[in-house]
Amino acid sequence: MERNVAQIALFAALIAALGLVPKITLAFGVPVTAQSMGVMLAGAVLGAKRGFLSMLLFVILVVIGLPLLAGGRGGLGTLMAPTAGFLIGFPFAAYVTGLFVEHVGIRPNGLRAAIGSVLGGIVVLYAFGVVGMSIGLGKSIIECLGLVTAFVPGDLLKAGITGMLVAAVAKARPQTVSWATQS
Template identity: 45%
Template sequence: MTDPTATVPTTRAGLHAADAARVATFAALIAVLGLPGALPLLGNAVPVTLQTLGVMLAGAILGARRGALAVLTFLALAAAGLPVLAGGRGGLGAFVGPSAGYLVGFVVGAWVVGLLVHRLRRVTFLGVLGAAVVGGVGVVYACGIPVQAAVTGVPVPETALLSAVFLPGDLLKAVACAAVTVGVARAYPAALRHRED
């Protein structure tokens, strides 16, 4: 019996062509979620954006490896100068500013969300919600807050307090991620079969 995947084209990263297309699609989704712009709150150096939702969805639906690759693709576009970050920003300057740690946290967060969702016996709303909160909120904050504090010169506890303004919105994004992921799992179960993650 022949291997049905033997004739499927792969990329240099070892992804099947269909997986590469999914990675590119989610990178585009993260960029599109930045179109509404960035909302600075209470003088915080880091704005509120919808892009964290795309990061959570990339991990939950694509899995750990492909979700992280989608975020890396998005960040590569930003580094190349394309205005894909919230508020139409792009370029290497974003990677040395107050948001730099959050951008790194996007990659790690997508990977953690994907890993946790993959380990669920069944894709449930509460299971995905927990994964999105841990990876898409907790991990992103853990990477972002110390870097923001270092760049702005504001002590970490004070920066963490300032960042608490993001929490209600990010929890709503986690709820949206769970609802969408469960919907995708019911409508197209094969979409969440992460054989390689």
């Protein structure tokens, strides 16, 4: 149990550290950050349950006011911004990524993690993000889907990097990625 708690806290801290990478804010107010790769990594390494919990911890810390989002943002106001859907989607994106890597026996492990990252860290995260943007920007879902296409190339790159990192970790320390030795 102590190891699980430590890993959950470690990945919440990883997301915070990735927020230090300078953000690039697009014209419609949603930044390109490295934090979505942390969401992918949390799900791919920790699995569904622990990945979800690590991202839930991160979201709670942000909402109570810690400036952990890219650009030093935090507090209740983050739930009113155009980015709110992405933030709320972090735990669910990690969960779906983790669910995929735990239950789909694709080999090699890096490919499994990359595909899981696309499903959770892009498809699921965008679903939450588009709804949040629609509410925050007062635009239609279709308009917001058009806006998020700017993120697709970078997020595909992040999913690929996640796959490579997970493959390396699974090879070097297979006990860290428990699903890697299954199936």
